[in-house]
Amino acid sequence: METVKDLVHNPRFRSTLSWIALALILIGLVAGTFHTTKKVEYIWRWEQIPRYVLFKDSDLIEAQEDATVIALDRDGSDTVIVAANFLDEEQYYTVPSNLVTVSVGDEIRSGQVLAQWERWKAGLLLKGLILTLEISVLAIILGIIIGLFTGLARLSGSPAPKWLAIGYIELIRGTPLLVQIYIFYFFVGQVFKLSNFMAGVLALSVFAGAYVAEIIRAGIQSIHRGQSEAARSLGMNYYLSMRYIILPQAFKRILPPLAGQFISLIKDSSLVGVIALVELTRAGREIGTSTFNYFEVFFTVAALYLILTFSLSMIVQFMERRFAVSD
């Protein structure tokens, strides 16, 4: 009896038990998913997916008419084949240098394949991923700028900047992002003649800016008053004390919530699909409607989002460690 009791209270035994439980839960999840898809009689076609990320496309160049090769001009890694027909009209064909099969003086016939090669092209999912990345990076940069100025305005002593900032923050936080994207696309986009890419980026930046402003405000307020007093007592003006004393310290503290905000932003960028931007989610939907492989497509889409968000949180963790030097 005693030994059983000892075993139950042994921390190492408990930890082993917990690991086994974790493994069982994971196996259960996988088995459950497998069983469920069996029940709906879904046929998995994972082999369909890779070509939507990268696919091999074959390119070929054919001669347009009968002619004689009169010169081969190297132009970087390409070679321009110059050919002249019987009227001495010149034609130019650009092919990769290593694939040139003709030499000067050769006769070429109309329709003859001068070079044929295969190359990798980005599939719809990869294009979507790149667009999502572009939109997110731009929106993050603009969001930081908007958020910084709004956060500073929010802390200002004079009423105009302060209340403008409060109004902006409340307006943005109180309305759905989807509605804001529509407003930026249909209204702001029409008025300022924005492309749908710009409208999407601006909508996301303005949305993120409001949240970043609150994070920055909290960060600045968390810095002890003595810091700004010390800076001001040395004759630094508002700009210098913010730029060199307050913001560097605040930035270090707000990195974690800022990272959370930007991870949200990457995920929220899936909403700009509604204004005809084929970003990752929209790309997934388009592939789904043409292939009906919704399961595989959206699992892949989810995994690609995870790559973006996980990379961002790794970068931030690295920055946090770098900044921790002076603590």
Add this chain to the structure above:
Amino acid sequence: MIDVRNVYKTFYSRHRVEALVDVTMQVDKGEVVTIIGPSGSGKSTLLRCLNHLETIDRGEIFIDGIPLTDSRTNINAVRAEVGMVFQSFNLFPHMTVLGNVTIAPIKVRRRSRDQSEGIAMQLLEKVGIPEKANSFPSQLSGGQQQRVAIARALAMQPKIMLFDEPTSALDPEMIGEVLDVMKTLAREGMTMCCVTHEMGFAREVCDRVVFMDEGRIIEVGTPERMFDSPDHDRTRAFLAQII
């Protein structure tokens, strides 16, 4: 050098607190003045008004002839000439000691980095910790931090130095090293205004002692007269408590 005329200041926090009531005092060039008094007597508030960290309700303050109360005065330019040392050091934790001492000369005085670092090293030599130049403040003891704070203020080559209870946050064994630096400064002829409870310091290097209570200046005199035969009962009661 410092001219304070009929200054009033009231705080409205939970209660109405009259921090300064009709305060008038002068500090001449090269003079060392110590302000003493019980906590809440307004001595720190008065010191903070001298470089406009607090605004005043009524009265006038002139620093080297420049009126702080005039809205046309460039406060930042005045502050550059007035060094301040705080009770809680307020070093910039994200910068090295050298960074702390050089940031203001480089950004405010627009001196070159080389020149500023040269001056900074001389000052760190003077306060006795040149070997800590590349340490961060968190790696220093309280006494060392306060000496860096003094060097940081001196790097602007100010005409006046204000000390706001510079030894109050220190462990007893570190008070001496900070007071020694302040004594050296006083003997070199710096104009100084100190709020402190270190009566030994006041007696040794001060030209005048100002006693404040409840926002008013009760009496002013040489350290000998103030400590040995104060005029006022309140001064006597206060000194009896702390010595």
